[in-house]
Amino acid sequence: MTSTAAPAPVLVGCSHGTDSPAGRQAIASILVDIALARPDLDVREAFVDVQQPELPDVVVGALPDAPTVVVPLLLSTGFHVKTDVAQAVDRPGAAAGRPMGPDPRLVEILADRLADAGLRAGDAVVVAAAGSSDPEAAHAVAEVVAGLAARLGQPVTVGYGSGSHPRVPVAVADARADLDPAGRVVVASYLLAPGFFLDRVHESGADVVAAPLAPDPRLAQIALDRYDEVRAQASTTWSPSVTAGA
Template sequence: MTATASGSATPAAPVLVGCSHGTDSVAGRAAIRSILDGVRAARPELDVREAFVDVQQPEVADVVAGATTAGCSAVVVPLLMSTGFHARVDIAAAVEGRRAAASRTLGPDDRLVQILLDRLRQAGAGAGDAVVLAAAGSSDPLAAAMVEQTLEALRRAWRDGPVTVGYGSASLPRVADAVEQARRAGAARVVAASYLLAPGFFHDRVSAAGADVVTAPLAPDPRLVEIVLDRYAEASALLPDA
């Protein structure tokens, strides 16, 4: 609880738990951390904690439990591009039965499309290039539908050539197959647009898929901070004591 100017107590803002997949990549860890550091800089009054669903510690369930047993509420913001097992099972289980909520994933969001456009331009993509939107992939049909929303938005925004999609795992077509299909369709150059937050396992897969150019991941970027804070605000409003 915090005191107002009149002396009455108001509930403290929910703890913001930024939950990513986790990675062994040092560069990937730094990229994810940059998002949460940006959130802390933008909202220094918030208690911002990091959590993971795999590879790294602490686990999201432990972070949420630590916050809520100490008398706080918590909002988990999945630092994931779309839904899937980790969002719908791991993160959902972490908040169930606690004074906590989980927000929507980062995507789809028009700001992510703007970052993708910037990464394409930074990589030198231009007229005549075929673009493959390279996503991680999930066996969850809803996750594929969310990536398709981003694909359609990128097609509307990128008028310099065809835009298709490829996945690193679980979904089809795989990135390498999408790159090959673009070549067979007559593309002189194929650019893989990484729909990934950070360097690591999936970005390595994209880099090895045969594209002529591979764009940098989305983080760091201040627009990611904006999305995280928007997701946090939406979910915070759903908490009983909001």
Template sequence: MTSRTTPAPPVLVGCSHGTDDAEGRRAIASVLDAVRVARPYLDVREAFVDVQTPEVADVVTGALADADRAVVVPLLLSVGFHTGVDIAGAVDRPGAAAAAPLGPDERLVDVLVDRLTGAGLGPDDAVVLAAAGSSVPAAAAAVQEVRAALARRLGREVAVGYGAGAEPRVPDAVAAARADLAPGGRVVIASYLLAPGFFHDRLLAAGADVVSDPLAPDPRLAAVVLDRFDAAATGLVGQVEASTAAAAAAADRRRTGRRRRARRALVPLVAGVAATAALVGMGRRTEG
């Protein structure tokens, strides 16, 4: 009786944008450190699409060489150029897959609420949800989903602004919020960014009275990362199993084809032997 061993899980490649900001690098690293604590048996590797190295394609290559399977989890809050080009290109090979980005997710809204509470959000304050932005329409739709969820949680209107790629830009959204501000209220930016860095610095200069901290570090982010990983890993296992089954079926067809060709080749040979035997028999009867 043979025993079946459970295959090792795919390598988790956590891929972020990359930043020159030291605090931002520590914040991103904290997310993957929390993932390692949650699942110490998992091979977790870090990769980037810009600014920092190693590049995501190189990390996937190394992961596949070591473990045959890899799942890239974008440490990004929505789809966009990097998920559709850099990450998609890195996993365009057998054994690799890309997970969905971290947002939208209710747990991210939980973190946003906590950040605003920590920033001292008051009842008369106006809130602007500030995202990095992308020209990809699905990215704006994802941010709008988070904006609507945050508005429900806060029980007030929430505006949205983007750092790049979409409108309105954050300074314009802040100015519009200030124009409608209640007496004694402030304009508060809810930073919908994963970590400190270039875009967060721009939020600090956007004209708001208060800017909340980015989402990381926060232990809830690790749970989101692992959920995205699990969903993609399950799909990857299905792809591998389907590929294996297809390869086995193809091998069976080749073996069947070889057997049929061998049988067809034997037919004239057997017929020839039979004819020869018949002639020999006739010769013996004639001699007799």
């Protein structure tokens, strides 16, 4: 009696979705880098809001051919991870990886973006995060902020776009109140791509706003690590007879 090994799971890179053309291009760059790094993989895109195709449709469409792993192209957990992604993979042959953050490589990218923006001695650094009401998301952001502070060797504070406090303009104002006259407030954009939240960061009153995380090939490596962590889980529950509605 012979058995056939399951094919390599499809990697579905799932992001929030955005109306920003630059944001769409930045997110697409992650999927391009994943495909370049692992040309053996079937890499597909999906979204939980704004853009098409929708995540459940992509998962259902992939499962008849192969196990399927959804990698959230999101920086922390929250509603989309715990509800949208979880529901989409609640079927045999599907599994979900962890969100992108926290991860030391994200800290390194943030540090590089600040260097590119011209961070100098005497500047105050504020990390701008999208924000979430989920406590786990706040802990994840705090871990990245602490890592960046250690990497830079200086204090780093945080502001949020929504869901948590302080909001970015308040964090920027607080940082400015403690500055020497020659110092600047520089924002590290803990955001994957341009879009609504980055636009609001540029309106926060900061002197300098560093670029978001994408594009950067290290993001693809993080996504592939998340995929590899759960690929066996997807494969062991998949069979060639699996149906979309199973």
